[in-house]
Amino acid sequence: xxxxxxxxxxxxxxxxxxxxxxxxxxxxxxxxxxxxxxxxxxxxxxxxxxxxxxxxxxxxxxxxxxxxxxxxxxxxxxxxxxxxxxxxxxxxxxxxxxxxxxxxxxxxxxxxxxxxxxxxxxxxxxxxxxxxxxxxxxxxxxxxxxxxxxxxxxxxxxxxxxxxxxxxxxxxxxxxxxxxxxxxxxxxxxxxxxxxxxxxxxxxxxxxxxxxxxxxxxxxxxxxxxxxxxxxxxxxxxxxxxxxxxxxxxxxxxxxxxxxxxxxxxxxxxxxxxxxxxxxxxxxxxxxxxxxxxxxxxxxxxxxx
Amino acid sequence: xxxxxxxxxxxxxxxxxxxxxxxxxxxxxxxxxxxxxxxxxxxxxxxxxxxxxxxxxxxxxxxxxxxxxxxxxxxxxxxxxxxxxxxxxxxxxxxxxxxxxxxxxxxxxxxxxxxxxxxxxxxxxxxxxxxxxxxxxxxxxxxxxxxxxxxxxxxxxxxxxxxxxxxxxxxxxxxxxxxxxxxxxxxxxxxxxxxxxxxxxxxxxxxxxxxxxxxxxxxxxxxxxxxxxxxxxxxxxxxxxxxxxxxxxxxxxxxxxxxxxxxxxxxxxxxxxxxxxxxxxxxxxxxxxxxxxxxxxxxxxxxxx
Numbered sequence: 365x366x367x368x369x370x371x372x373x374x375x376x377x378x379x380x381x382x383x384x385x386x387x388x389x390x391x392x393x394x395x396x397x398x399x400x401x402x403x404x405x406x407x408x409x410x411x412x413x414x415x416x417x418x419x420x421x422x423x424x425x426x427x428x429x430x431x432x433x434x435x436x437x438x439x440x441x442x443x444x445x446x447x448x449x450x451x452x453x454x455x456x457x458x459x460x461x462x463x464x465x466x467x468x469x470x471x472x473x474x475x476x477x478x479x480x481x482x483x484x485x486x487x488x489x490x491x492x493x494x495x496x497x498x499x500x501x502x503x504x505x506x507x508x509x510x511x512x513x514x515x516x517x518x519x520x521x522x523x524x525x526x527x528x529x530x531x532x533x534x535x536x537x538x539x540x541x542x543x544x545x546x547x548x549x550x551x552x553x554x555x556x557x558x559x560x561x562x563x564x565x566x567x568x569x570x571x572x573x574x575x576x577x578x579x580x581x582x583x584x585x586x587x588x589x590x591x592x593x594x595x596x597x598x599x600x601x602x603x604x605x606x607x608x609x610x611x612x613x614x615x616x617x618x619x620x621x622x623x624x625x626x627x628x629x630x631x632x633x634x635x636x637x638x639x640x641x642x643x644x645x646x647x648x649x650x651x652x653x654x655x656x657x658x659x660x661x662x663x664x665x666x667x668x669x
Numbered sequence: 670x671x672x673x674x675x676x677x678x679x680x681x682x683x684x685x686x687x688x689x690x691x692x693x694x695x696x697x698x699x700x701x702x703x704x705x706x707x708x709x710x711x712x713x714x715x716x717x718x719x720x721x722x723x724x725x726x727x728x729x730x731x732x733x734x735x736x737x738x739x740x741x742x743x744x745x746x747x748x749x750x751x752x753x754x755x756x757x758x759x760x761x762x763x764x765x766x767x768x769x770x771x772x773x774x775x776x777x778x779x780x781x782x783x784x785x786x787x788x789x790x791x792x793x794x795x796x797x798x799x800x801x802x803x804x805x806x807x808x809x810x811x812x813x814x815x816x817x818x819x820x821x822x823x824x825x826x827x828x829x830x831x832x833x834x835x836x837x838x839x840x841x842x843x844x845x846x847x848x849x850x851x852x853x854x855x856x857x858x859x860x861x862x863x864x865x866x867x868x869x870x871x872x873x874x875x876x877x878x879x880x881x882x883x884x885x886x887x888x889x890x891x892x893x894x895x896x897x898x899x900x901x902x903x904x905x906x907x908x909x910x911x912x913x914x915x916x917x918x919x920x921x922x923x924x925x926x927x928x929x930x931x932x933x934x935x936x937x938x939x940x941x942x943x944x945x946x947x948x949x950x951x952x953x954x955x956x957x958x959x960x961x962x963x964x965x966x967x968x969x970x971x972x973x974x
Contacts, residue, residue, distance in 0.1 A: 603818025
């Protein structure tokens with residue numbers, strides 16, 4: 365079909381982006397909604413309405429990117445960060461509701477697929493992505509295709525142990541010293557409060573560092589070094605062509621974070637993988653999740669054909 | 670060809686195993702040589718002679734498993750542990766010498782492929798292997814095939830950062846706090862010397878622990894917990910069906926190491942991946958490298974066909 369398109373839905377803790385996505389990753393009819401986090405029922409009703417708002421005869425599938433861990437055997441949402449989705453067979457439910465192929469994907473996986481198809485990883489076959497927002501998400505393109513693991517729960521790169529026996533991790537995670545607790549926007553918020561006062565955030569830390577204030581600059585350098593150690597591990601594990609760093613916190617901090625990350629990654633990574641990898645910022649910005657949600661809908665559509 | 674077979678060569682720091690390997694992973698005409706480590710020329714001459722000794726008309730390819738980092742773009746050995754192989758295009762050289770398809774593979778990758786085809790990972794599509802010997806090697810089977818990375822240097826799981834800013838790593842590695850320096854046989858040797866005296870080794874540590882001596886038992890438990898933290902990371906990254914733990918040190922220590930590893934892996938790994946993974950010992954023992962070297966020779970043969 366020449367006009368065939370999908371609806372992509374990117375579900376975040378504060379807002380939901382919805383749009384018509386085409387195979388080339390372009391977006392039309394983009395809408396933004398404030399996330400209804402009162403209850404799962406409220407949120408599901410909001411998702412239904414958001415999709416129906418854009419539904420027409422050219423729409424052949426729907427993809428959802430959600431901040432969740434998913435068991436793809438049933439499209440089941442097992443756990444979520446910042447949204448009330450828990451123990452729900454979201455894939456089955458949406459299929460019954462709309463009678464269309466439905467993709468349910470972790471938001472960081474969706475962003476990874478978007479950056480691979482239309483952003484910083486275009487043309488590569490081996491790409492690792494980290495998204496630094498409130499938490500740290502991850503995604504993998506291996507041997508030229510998205511990698512999801514045995515039940516679709518892989519790519520949780522924010523939950524690599526970076527400090528054995530270190531600080532307890534966030535949310536429902538029982539681990540210690542994970543990358544997520546050491547180098548997320550949330551970790552930056554904590555450093556900002558220590559340095560700049562009880563109401564300061566990661567945003568303030570970046571502003572002060574850009575203005576040349578040394579303590580804030582050093583705090584970002586330390587966060588970047590931790591990120592770099594994790595990237596070094598990932599280079600040794602995957603020997604990728606490119607490591608893409610995205611997410612709101614990383615986008616704001618830019619090279620204040622990426623430059624120290626590159627330095628430590630070079631120390632931790634082995635030759636020859638170290639010499640071929642590029643460590644680069646994401647290109648699609650906050651639209652990556654929406655584009656990726658659409659692209660996985662096409663993937664499910666094609667797999668069903 | 671009904672009789673077609675390959676020669677597998679497993680090159681270790683102390684001995685070289687050579688054998689005729691069939692497609693089902695069975696080995697015939699097994700030979701063992703003491704590794705000549707005087708120089709690269711000595712070792713290459715020894716490898717030539719070891720292959721020629723078993724060469725006949727049924728041999729259709731030769732595979733080498735070596736304790737090295739390899740750039741597969743040219744079959745180039747970039748760095749090695751415990752053997753004098755450095756900056757040599759081993760693949761090209763052996764192809765010229767024998768006029769047969771040649772596979773050059775990292776020894777831990779070879780062992781992984783063997784355990785997948787004929788050992789503890791049989792029947793799976795997502796398998797992670799760690800080999801605990803003097804160092805820590807790793808290998809990956811992802812989506813039903815061996816994963817090597819963009820230039821064949823992937824799977825270096827011993828060089829994941831487990832303790833950010835920790836102790837310097839071994840050999841030519843410039844990293845810090847890597848799994849290899851925290852949970853290898855070498856690390857166990859160091860603990861044994863501290864606990865049991867200057868001449869004690871990992872082997873003594875295991876003997877004393879089995880005899881019920883609490884300090885030795887605790888030392889192995891701590892090594893197992895470190896291993897478990899790394900396994901937890903790997904479960905979060907890969908969502909594998911199985912994690913196979915092999916290598917001489919792990920084989921000797923058995924559940925003294927694996928049981929604490931399972932406990933900490935369960936703490937560090939996320940639901941739902943945590944609930945589907947099995948953490949099991951390798952099955953093929955010291956023969957894994959030889960079998961794997963043969964199987965990668967078949968892989969190269971088939972790819973050329």
